[in-house]
Amino acid sequence: MQEPPPEPPASVIRAWGRLIRAERIVVGRIEAELKSAGFPSLHWYDVLLELKRGPEGRLTPREIEEAGLFEQYNLSRLLDRMENKGLVRRIPFPGDKRRQLIEITEEGKALQWRMWSVYGAAINRFISAKLTDKEAGQLSALLLKLIQE
Amino acid sequence: MQEPPPEPPASVIRAWGRLIRAERIVVGRIEAELKSAGFPSLHWYDVLLELKRGPEGRLTPREIEEAGLFEQYNLSRLLDRMENKGLVRRIPFPGDKRRQLIEITEEGKALQWRMWSVYGAAINRFISAKLTDKEAGQLSALLLKLIQE
């Protein structure tokens, strides 16, 4: 015999609802800023930033996938689009013909840089302005608990 | 002359990254549970729940849109799909021929209920298990600051 699962606590349900809302609202606002400045979406930015941080500006698709929580098939096609725009370049992976390395181009680096000026300003406006440094730290710590395991 | 915008504080950048990650990870886990139990996505659930709470199980599309942060065109088509499955019904809005009321059906109510047993259990597993009641309250309070304005 199995009991029905206990109702989640009201505090948890409220936190969960706000997590979804806060994420959507802030992402929406930031995406709107990027778009109105003529830039592509945050996904593009994420790929560019990960690559820039990687050794020699290179990562395998799998690494990008994990870092940015992409689906394999979505990333594959996103990289197609980015390659078409000259932001990244696919190069062979030495010693394994299945794999490949994605390398950020100079153009890609430049775009990441230009996007950051808008993105950073948006973060300031939509997040820094609403939280003290201490509160931001508390928020990070709480969210980390959710991510772990 | 305009200064470049100051870099957002590291604490804020970290919190922002975690907000995105936490949301995606938890949504992903919960959606996976729902799907593997044969249920539709959280969007459907959100619509059903809002309707169930509304007076007589009825709301206008605009009200659902605002409550669930839907785009107008997405909601319009989501309601098409839900109506096709017999979960909701469109009825005329008395005194305004532009508007309409969306009414949840008995089938819709039943689905919301069955989904909740899986959804609630998932919330327990993925959130309640990770946060104390007090922490959930702190998280809500911090996220509220982000949402406001």
Add this chain to the structure above:
DNA sequence: CTGTTTTTGATGCAATTGCATCGAGATTGA
């Protein structure tokens, strides 16, 4: 009133995402 503007919901079309599966190349295990 009556012409203009606003609100509400729908829809054609393009872009993106999700799902299933594929082919090529590595890796494993008897």
Add this chain to the structure above:
DNA sequence: TCAATCTCGATGCAATTGCATCAAAAACAG
């Protein structure tokens, strides 16, 4: 060694989302 399995990335096709715009009805302004 070599057949079976697994990993990596791509892709056909369906579903969903985003964008622009529309038509109808209501609200508004003179």
